[in-house]
Amino acid sequence: MKQAPMTGRIELRQVTKVYRRGTDQEVRALDAVDVKIDPGSSVAVTGPSGAGKSTMLHLIGAMDRPDSGEVEVDGERLELMRDRQLDDYRRRIGFVFQRFHLLPALTALDNVLAPVITDRRRAKAARARATDLLRLVGLRDRAASLPSQLSGGQMQRVAIARALIGAPRLLLADEPTGNLDSDTGKEILELLLSLCESENMTLVMVTHNDEVAAACQRTIVLRDGRITSDTRGSGG
Structure with a gap:
């Protein structure tokens, strides 16, 4: 149902x-x-x-x-x-925490995708939404960056985008x-x-x-x- x-x-x-x-x-x-x-x-x-x-x-x-x-x-x-x-x-x-809880080996884009990465049926749509969310939080040009390459504010923006991936x-x-x-x-x-x-x-x-x-x-x-x-x- x-x-x-x-x-x-x-x-x-x-x-x-x-x-x-x-x-x-x-x-x-x-x-x-x-x-x-x-x-x-x-x-x-x-x-x-x-x-x-x-x-x-x-x-x-x-x-x-x-x-x-x-x-x-x-x-x-x-x-x-x-x-x-x-x-x-x-x-x-969606959850957003004080400690950003980003996965250090994943790019910003892949961190946003992490909650839905196992759903292959929605993979293409999810990637498009993740890209759009990074644009929405002002990080469109940092999609390929690792967390270690981001400031604290940028990491929190990635965490917010991740929280929104499931709408x-x-x-x-x-x-x-x-x-x-x-x-x-x-x-x-x-x-x-x-x-x-x-x-x-x-x-x-x-x-x-x-x-x-x-x-x-x-x-x-x-x-x-x-x-x-x-x-x-x-x-x-």
Whole structure:
């Protein structure tokens, strides 16, 4: 049965995640969190270290499961999915991380292609899209460059292009400007927000940077696993 296209609508209902349960080091990373995120919106998740930001992103990205509560994306309950269903879901969304995770032996173009390189039926179309994505992120002339030949900002642009190769409607970004200088970080932020609008994607971005958060349409502040603030930013 053909899957309905994603819209990027997210809802967390009473989501709790506990690490090292039953020990002296028990950490309640998320504590009965409720949140709804509309399709096509840009949302920053911020707060102090250990507040639960990355945990929330990992649960939305199906990289972990909640201990209790419901994680729903486009009406699908992630915590009820089997492993194969979760693998398929992950292929339909995009991830951008603080550490670029590029493969050092591959060119920029082949790094962008890496998530779909085993799908021979789509090889020609995927290569055309990868080339177009490198143009979109301003790296058309660096397609043949290895990561070692690129600056940090350029590597992050390749990572963004790679995240978009599957045409996702949901993009998750964990501190995407954290390893960059302020000017380059601003360029990457502007690129992410522009792509969110032009590709009609939902963007959920973890950040410690108040200026990055303020540029998004909405800012969710976490502290000790609970939402303490949920406001519209200047980007809204």
